[in-house]
Amino acid sequence: MPELPEVETTVRGIRKYVVGKKVADCWTDYGGDYHKGKDNIKDKTFFKNFRKTLMGTKIIGADRRAKNVLIHFSNNHTILIHMKMTGHIMYGHYIFDKKKSRDQWSAIDEGPLQDPFNRFIRFVITFSDNTQLVLSDMRKFAKVTLIKTNELETSLHTEHLGPEPLTEKFNLEAFKERLSKRSTWPIKSALMDQTLIAGIGNIYSDEILWRAGVHPESHFKAIPAKQISLIFKAMKETLKKGIDLGGDSMSDYRNIEGKKGEFQEHHQAYRRNKLPCKNKGCGGTIVRKIIRTRSAHFCDTHQKLFV
DNA sequence: GACAATGTTACAGT
DNA sequence: CACTGTAACATTGT
Numbered sequence: 001m002p003e004l005p006e007v008e009t010t011v012r013g014i015r016k017y018v019v020g021k022k023v024a025d026c027w028t029d030y031g032g033d034y035h036k037g038k039d040n041i042k043d044k045t046f047f048k049n050f051r052k053t054l055m056g057t058k059i060i061g062a063d064r065r066a067k068n069v070l071i072h073f074s075n076n077h078t079i080l081i082h083m084k085m086t087g088h089i090m091y092g093h094y095i096f097d098k099k100k101s102r103d104q105w106s107a108i109d110e111g112p113l114q115d116p117f118n119r120f121i122r123f124v125i126t127f128s129d130n131t132q133l134v135l136s137d138m139r140k141f142a143k144v145t146l147i148k149t150n151e152l153e154t155s156l157h158t159e160h161l162g163p164e165p166l167t168e169k170f171n172l173e174a175f176k177e178r179l180s181k182r183s184t185w186p187i188k189s190a191l192m193d194q195t196l197i198a199g200i201g202n203i204y205s206d207e208i209l210w211r212a213g214v215h216p217e218s219h220f221k222a223i224p225a226k227q228i229s230l231i232f233k234a235m236k237e238t239l240k241k242g243i244d245l246g247g248d249s250m251s252d253y254r255n256i257e258g259k260k261g262e263f264q265e266h267h268q269a270y271r272r273n274k275l276p277c278k279n280k281g282c283g284g285t286i287v288r289k290i291i292r293t294r295s296a297h298f299c300d301t302h303q304k305l306f307v
Numbered sequence: 308g309a310c311a312a313t314g315t316t317a318c319a320g321t
Numbered sequence: 322c323a324c325t326g327t328a329a330c331a332t333t334g335t
Binding site (some may be wrong): 026032034036084085086116117137138139140141251252291293 | 325326327329330331332333334
């Protein structure tokens with residue numbers, strides 16, 4: 001799923017619903033030999049300690065760092081959740097149903113689990129008021145781990161990440177400085193490099209470059225200053241728009257209430273291949289091309305190539 | 308059946 | 322050592 005706007009939407013939901021709640025129990029069905037010894041709850045021993053550490057503590061806040069959700073607890077511990085491709089977090093009133101062989105968790109009041117994308121519940125925190133925070137993750141790629149809150153900055157899970165694109169400090173100069181480190185990469189790939197800038201993925205990189213009128217295979221070193229500044233502006237605006245619209249639910253992403261965001265209704269490029277470009281007077285067509293293993297969507301007319 | 312899917316990372320090869 | 326490409330994680334929808 002989730003790129004910066006979706007993760008931000010989730011974090012805001014967590015702040016709204018679960019701050020102040022006390023942990024009564026934790027459950028997961030993640031696991032398997034492949035994950036033995038890993039630094040996350042897919043390792044059985046890790047999960048045992050994880051559960052012991054959190055029992056009885058209270059949630060005191062939530063933050064986002066790149067595409068990671070951070071949930072802070074009262075005992076100087078923070079859960080870090082990376083939802084990867086298909087994870088999303090929901091809050092509600094769920095019950096464990098032993099009779100079912102899969103889809104074991106059910107919602108007490110209908111709601112979210114009607115949506116097939118919400119059925120794959122892999123991780124559950126039950127609070128003392130008997131409500132739940134759950135992680136649905138169809139493809140089981142997500143990472144859930146535990147870090148001491150005061151060691152977050154230096155954690156292996158976050159130390160490699162580049163700056164947050166939406167801070168005021170991240171101005172045009174900082175943007176150029178970061179991108180200059182990959183000056184001959186396709187600009188789309190550079191925008192998605194989490195060590196350069198944190199939080200942009202495949203959907204938003206396509207949308208940013210469509211708005212800036214720059215071909216995704218352009219090289220930073222060849223793009224004129226004017227277009228660099230257009231990409232910078234489009235980045236800020238597109239990410240903010242994603243947040244304002246509650247994220248992108250073209251695929252499985254749902255917000256904390258299990259409901260869809262609206263950004264997918266405003267796509268100009270992503271997954272619009274073979275459709276006419278919506279840029280007025282352009283007359284171009286959206287094409288799809290694999291760039292560095294990821295599928296890029298762009299207009300063959302108004303997005304100019306600089307190499 | 309073939310193919311594609313919002314992400315990351317370990318590893319093999321150059 | 323630095324860089325690059327591929328496979329792997331697992332499952333669903335088209």
